Amino acid sequence: MLSLERDGFTREEVLRALTSERRFLKFRYELLDSENTKKRDLDEVLGGSVEHDTLAAMKRTAKFDIRDNGGIDFASDRIKPWAMLEMPNGRWVSWPLGVFLLITPNRKTQLDGGVLRNIEAYDLSKVLADFKFDDRFIIKKGEKYTAKLADLLVAAGIPRRWHNITDSPTTAPEDRDWPPDDDALKIAHEILGAINYRSLFFDGEYAVAVPYIAPDQRASEHVYADDEWSVIFPEVDQSLDYFNVPNRIILFVSEPDRNPIRSVWENTNPNSPTSYPNRKRWIVKKEAVDAPNQAILDAMAARMGEEVSQIFEIVNLETAIMPFHSDADVYTLRFSALGIDHKYSETAWGFDLSPGAKMRHSIRRVVSV
Structure with missing residues (x-):
């Protein structure tokens, strides 16, 4: 998650403003050149949306509705949207929502004679x-x-x-x-x-590479709760995904100039409904991978066992727009109507770039290994 502490305000001050009934959120847009240098503020944007999918190769996408006045070079310019929150003293705090390359759209005339472009855009992974x-x-x-x-x-x-x-x-x-x-x-x-x-x-504009840490080993970065400060909308959907869950992972490295190495992960936990003791059969996932040594191969096998050989509880919910989300955030959800009080990892989020819009979240947690 992006920091809540910013622009001279503490985390607690910003969080109070975000959860206040009187909160006011707006959006602004910057036009950047191909070096991510700001050219000007972009007033032509009429609306749009931002989506982030942790499980996708290109994780963040956007859509923009733009009034075309000829001031954008769609071949090389980029758009950087910001979410801005008004604080009680009248000052503003802001969060960058990404830097997006533009896919040249068709032009569409409007009744007033203007020209509108509906633009699809991708973050810098498109480069x-x-x-x-x-x-x-x-x-x-x-x-x-x-x-x-x-x-x-x-x-x-x-x-x-x-x-x-x-x-x-x-x-x-x-x-x-x-x-x-x-x-x-x-x-x-x-x-x-x-x-x-x-x-x-x-x-934002930074390419981030960090070691993998299993969600259950990461600290919760935030709490969403249906209390007096709740920003959660009441329609929350909860389900379990049992389909085709493997209980044996075999990873191997086989290259001409190296001795072959192999690592096996097995789910033999009697408390797990997908384990060998409960299924009485192996469902095997076998894969050739690139790993420099046995220790990393073992870690990769354990990670794959955690990721694809588990039962996930999946929750879809909506909140007010909370613009500090990033990639694979880990946070706690407390929702009394469904008896939920657990830590989850976020797989996707998104919202329309409009004050008062709802933010969509998809989150999951491991129920049984």
Whole structure:
């Protein structure tokens, strides 16, 4: 989550303003050039929306309705929306909602003679998805994965000043390469997967790479509760996902110049309804992966066991717009009508860029391993 403490106000002051019945939220927009340098404030935006999907390769998307007056270069300009909250003393605090590349839309005339564009937009991961190397991208034996990730981002057009990469000392045990047909975003995700990091995401204009930590091992960053300060709307949907849950994970590394290594994770917990003792059969997921050593391969197998060999409780809810959400946020939900009081990991969120709009959340937690 983005920090609530900002612009000289404490976390508690901002949270009180966000949950106040008198809260006032508005949006502003900046037009940026291809270097993410502000060109001007953008007054032509009539509305739009922002969506974030943690499970997608390109995680954040947006839509904008823009009055076309010829002042935007759709080939290279970018839009940076901000959510702004008025504080009790009349000052404002704000959160960036992303930097978005524009997909040139059709133009549509209006009754007043104006021209409207309905624009689809993607965060800066689109730069990586569109970039391919002339030759094979290579990580040589002994080179650090995170250093090579930074090199890849720079080559694709994401300069180092836009990087927020947690350094890892892990080095490649052998040469690893990708063919020219693989785009830079795919390579970036695979580099991070090899060292058990979360997939790459953009938080505002920064490319973020951080180690994976299971949600149940992360601290809750916020609490949504149906109390006197509640921002939760009453329609909350809760379900359990049991479908096709594996209980045995086999990961292996098999490369010509390396001794093969293998790791197995098994669900033998008698308290789990999807375990071998309860199903009396194995449902196996087997996959070849890239891992530099046995320890990381074991960690990857344990992570996959946690992620795909579990039962998830899935909750969909709506709140007032809370503009500090980021990627895979972990927070607590307390909702008395369904007896909910647990910590969840967020898989998706989104809202219309309109004061008074509802914010959509999809969250999940592990019920039984």
